[in-house]
Amino acid sequence: xxxxxxxxxxxxxxxxxxxxxxxYRMVENNxxxxxxxxxxxxRAMKGFPKFRNESQVKTWLYRIVMNxxxxxxxxxxxxxxxxxxxxxxxQTAEENFEEKEKRTVRVECLRRSLxxxxxxxxxxxxxxxxxxxxxDEISRILGIRIGTAKATYFQAVEKxxxxxxxxxxxxxxxxxxxxxx
Amino acid sequence: xxxxxxxxxxxxxDSDMAQVCSQHLESCASCRxxxxxxxxxxxxxxxxxxxxxxxxxxQRQYQKLQKDAHHWNRHRRFVRGVRFGLVFAxxxxxxxxxxxxxxxxxxxxxxxKAGIQIMPITLSNIPTERTIVMPxxxxxxxxxxxxxxxxxxxxxELLH
Numbered sequence: 001x002x003x004x005x006x007x008x009x010x011x012x013x014x015x016x017x018x019x020x021x022x023x024y025r026m027v028e029n030n031x032x033x034x035x036x037x038x039x040x041x042x043r044a045m046k047g048f049p050k051f052r053n054e055s056q057v058k059t060w061l062y063r064i065v066m067n068x069x070x071x072x073x074x075x076x077x078x079x080x081x082x083x084x085x086x087x088x089x090x091q092t093a094e095e096n097f098e099e100k101e102k103r104t105v106r107v108e109c110l111r112r113s114l115x116x117x118x119x120x121x122x123x124x125x126x127x128x129x130x131x132x133x134x135x136d137e138i139s140r141i142l143g144i145r146i147g148t149a150k151a152t153y154f155q156a157v158e159k160x161x162x163x164x165x166x167x168x169x170x171x172x173x174x175x176x177x178x179x180x181x
Numbered sequence: 182x183x184x185x186x187x188x189x190x191x192x193x194x195d196s197d198m199a200q201v202c203s204q205h206l207e208s209c210a211s212c213r214x215x216x217x218x219x220x221x222x223x224x225x226x227x228x229x230x231x232x233x234x235x236x237x238x239x240q241r242q243y244q245k246l247q248k249d250a251h252h253w254n255r256h257r258r259f260v261r262g263v264r265f266g267l268v269f270a271x272x273x274x275x276x277x278x279x280x281x282x283x284x285x286x287x288x289x290x291x292x293x294k295a296g297i298q299i300m301p302i303t304l305s306n307i308p309t310e311r312t313i314v315m316p317x318x319x320x321x322x323x324x325x326x327x328x329x330x331x332x333x334x335x336x337x338e339l340l341h
Contacts, residue, residue: 009243016239021231030232034242041246042253103228110225129226154187161218164225 008048011057012041018131019065025126026069028111036072040064062131062141066123073119106164113163120144121156128153186216190223 016037023033043064048057114122123142127133133141139149188194189202206213 012243012246013236013239016242017234020234024231025229038242038246038249042249045250103225106221106225107228110222111229125226129223130231154184157187157219157222158183160222160226164222165218 008045011048011061015058015061016041019061022062022126022131023065023069025130026066026122027072028114032072036065036068039068059137059140062127062133063143066141069123070119106168109164109167110160113160113167116163117156117159121152121159124149124152125156125160183215186212187219190216190219 019040020033020037023036024030027033027036040061044057044061047060114125117125120142124138127138127141128135135146135149135153138144138153139146142149144152185194185198185202189199192199194202206216
């Protein structure tokens with residue numbers, strides 16, 4: 001059976017955790033991320049014997065994971081730009097907003113802002129920031145040009161920066177209002 | 182300039198350009214602010230936690246994957262079998278149909294001797310019963326009342 005290929009097992013042990021983190025950064029749900037990783041490896045089993053180059057397999061696995069993440073988004077119809085006040089509030093952030101340190105609030109704010117990115121922007125951002133892949137690798141995984149990958153990354157960073165600043169400004173206003181009352 | 186700042190931060194521009202950027206940043210508060218904003222996004226993003234699992238967990242997951250693959254293979258084999266069966270049944274049906282339509286009915290010496298022709302079956306001429314053309318007008322209606330065996334017997338007697 002294909003799954004008994006020791007080379008495949010080695011790849012699984014090597015990349016499963018990494019791919020799970022990538023999927024988790026994309027879909028923000030542990031169970032969904034786990035399903036995506038298992039499904040990706042299941043699909044990968046069939047074509048695995050064709051690949052003997054490690055970087056080829058890695059790129060290919062990432063591509064499968066990204067496509068499954070896109071499918072996941074499509075199912076949830078999650079990718080849509082929402083104005084900041086319409087973004088779903090996260091319980092922990094709302095509950096302990098005042099108690100949390102500024103850093104934690106910024107993390108939460110960025111998390112929310114990530115939802116406003118398009119699928120491709122989020123994919124490029126995730127692969128660049130968390131997996132520290134080169135633009136060349138990203139372009140091969142997503143099937144886009146290197147220039148497009150760079151531009152998409154820049155757009156994502158700009159969008160996140162603007163969203164974070166807007167939230168910070170709002171936060172500042174709220175604090176000022178509280179002080180005034 | 183914004184785009185250049187990102188490249189500057191990532192160190193993907195050549196040293197001369199990096200120096201120009203550094204000099205510019207010293208004098209431009211707006212670009213410094215921009216750079217700080219980018220840095221804040223990247224550093225904050227890296228702080229977002231992701232679940233970590235030990236190697237044993239992934240070992241168990243691999244075993245689960247093997248089981249899933251086994252089920253998946255069985256399912257695939259079943260689907261392939263059903264598909265093959267359907268194609269085979271279709272092929273057999275088509276062959277029989279084609280045989281019925283295109284292959285003419287066999288003739289034997291007796292019919293030839295009696296001057297009987299069994300008309301070939303074509304697409305435009307599918308008979309509900311065998312059509313026999315008799316040589317003599319007197320015997321044209323024989324097919325209406327006699328069975329095939331009787332017809333042959335009668336014709337054999339006539340020829341004899």
